[in-house]
Amino acid sequence: MSISIKGLNKVYPNGNHALKDINLEIPTGMFGLLGPNGAGKSTLMRILVALMEPSSGEVNIFGHDLLKERQEIRSLLGYLPQDFRFFAKYKTYEFLDYAARLSGMNNRRKRKEAVDAMLESVGLFDVRERYANKLSGGMKRRLGIAQALIHNPKVIIVDEPTTGLDPEERIRFRNLLTAVSEQDVTIILSTHIVGDISSSCKCMALMNKGEVAYYGSPEDMLKQAEGKVWRIQINGDQLHDVDKKYPVISTIPSGTGWEVQVVADEIKGYDAEPFPPNLEHAYVYYMESKLNRWTND
Numbered sequence: 001m002s003i004s005i006k007g008l009n010k011v012y013p014n015g016n017h018a019l020k021d022i023n024l025e026i027p028t029g030m031f032g033l034l035g036p037n038g039a040g041k042s043t044l045m046r047i048l049v050a051l052m053e054p055s056s057g058e059v060n061i062f063g064h065d066l067l068k069e070r071q072e073i074r075s076l077l078g079y080l081p082q083d084f085r086f087f088a089k090y091k092t093y094e095f096l097d098y099a100a101r102l103s104g105m106n107n108r109r110k111r112k113e114a115v116d117a118m119l120e121s122v123g124l125f126d127v128r129e130r131y132a133n134k135l136s137g138g139m140k141r142r143l144g145i146a147q148a149l150i151h152n153p154k155v156i157i158v159d160e161p162t163t164g165l166d167p168e169e170r171i172r173f174r175n176l177l178t179a180v181s182e183q184d185v186t187i188i189l190s191t192h193i194v195g196d197i198s199s200s201c202k203c204m205a206l207m208n209k210g211e212v213a214y215y216g217s218p219e220d221m222l223k224q225a226e227g228k229v230w231r232i233q234i235n236g237d238q239l240h241d242v243d244k245k246y247p248v249i250s251t252i253p254s255g256t257g258w259e260v261q262v263v264a265d266e267i268k269g270y271d272a273e274p275f276p277p278n279l280e281h282a283y284v285y286y287m288e289s290k291l292n293r294w295t296n297d
């Protein structure tokens with residue numbers, strides 16, 4: 001395991017209990033941390049990169065105790081925060097050069113080689129002369145990854161990286177992360193977007209209200225939702241009733257009524273046929289069963 005988290009709690013000074021007894025084993029490769037806004041993902045990320053202390057618990061990263069060996073751990077980590085910004089005065093290559101200098105690369109020639117190679121590998125070499133704050137959203141995220149990777153960390157932590165990206169840039173960014181994870185780097189990818197997880201992560205955790213609701217592979221999460229997704233054919237008047245009783249995933253006009261997909265252990269009072277789940281369904285299934293929203297009447 002590259003990272004081991006035991007009994008982690010975080011209570012903010014205002015009393016918000018943001019993390020409640022988190023236990024996680026994070027293997028090498030790409031690890032997905034999925035959960036709605038407010039689940040506690042950023043809190044966990046900030047603790048892992050030693051920007052904030054937990055209220056209690058232990059974190060071990062590649063054999064180092066996070067609380068006792070912060071300096072060693074910082075050198076093992078790269079971090080791309082959610083609200084990563086660039087200074088207006090830096091061109092793309094200058095920014096990366098600056099990040100490289102900060103990480104202690106003092107030899108100018110070696111630094112230039114490393115910066116050029118990194119720009120090439122994240123697909124920004126051709127725009128290296130452009131001011132960093134003038135790059136497109138997707139390019140900025142890729143530059144963000146480049147600065148997190150420039151000192152060859154063993155772990156990189158990426159917080160909500162695809163928010164606001166168009167589909168093409170999102171796919172390109174995911175492919176970049178997959179390529180990085182194949183180079184023996186552990187990536188912790190925090191996201192509220194289910195699609196970010198499915199294709200690339202072998203292992204994942206689902207967080208909700210400061211707790212781990214699921215830990216395992218995306219495939220196993222999917223399996224647990226088998227037989228819990230239903231397709232119901234209803235008329236317009238019934239829509240309100242179905243929506244009240246069951247978590248509705250999609251509503252498609254069909255003939256004079258609607259074809260509705262819902263998740264539930266069982267459906268009563270409607271003619272329902274089972275539907276094969278995808279990860280989005282499984283996510284809703286977990287969230288809803290954790291929130292105890294089921295009604296069976």
Ligand code: ADP
Pocket residue numbers: 012013014016017018035036037038039040041042043044
């Ligand atoms: P996520 O990243 O999953 O959206 P966060 O870690 O940002 O979740 O937030 C988890 C919980 O902690 C939320 O209820 C949020 O309101 C609360 N929280 C986050 N930061 C602070 C803070 N600085 N002070 C008090 N409460 C906070």
